[in-house]
Amino acid sequence: MGLQLGALAQTEEAYKEPLGLNNWYIELGGAGLFYSLNYEKILIRTEKWGWVGRVGLGYNPVDYTLLNKVTLEGNTIMAPFHTSVLYGPNKEKLEVGGGFTLLAQNINQREVVPTFVFGFRVLETNKVCFRATYTPYIQNGQWENWFGVSLGRNFSTGKKR
Secondary structure (H helix, E strand, C coil), X not given: CCCCCCCCCCCCCCCCCCCCCEEEEEEEXXXXXXXXXXXXXXXXXXXXXXXXXXXXXXXXXXCEEECXXXXXXXXXXXXXXXXXXXXXXXXEEEXXXXXXXXXXXXXXXXXXXXXXXXXXXXXXXXXXXXXXXXXXXXECCEEECCEEEEEEEEECCCCXX
16 A cells, blocks of 8 residues: 655746836936836837837935935936837846936036946736846946836726727
């Protein structure tokens, strides 16, 4: 007489990409240099490739210097404008793009800072989006290395079908 043991293995469901064409997220560091709230529109999406455009907004109320790299005066508005190409057949995607960040204290005191993004993102079935990026920028003729992390959500607008 033998003893039989049975085990049930948990099967992982196949990944199903959320259908929403919009993302919002908060980014710490990154193109906003300190932080920014961002809206991103998915412009093109195929099985492996995507193209997105985003705009963000942040506000710095006090003078600060972070890691001896980023110095912002108080009352500075930070507005990143970016476009990126995404590649990846699954929920994990590589991201490469560029754009600029507008730094402004008022209509007469503003600076346009070219920025780039090389990163990795994950968009889960539950619509949570996570990004980790290398986001170098050029300020005062100097190439500066910088990084960012983002957490947000994918969503749809309009009527459901």
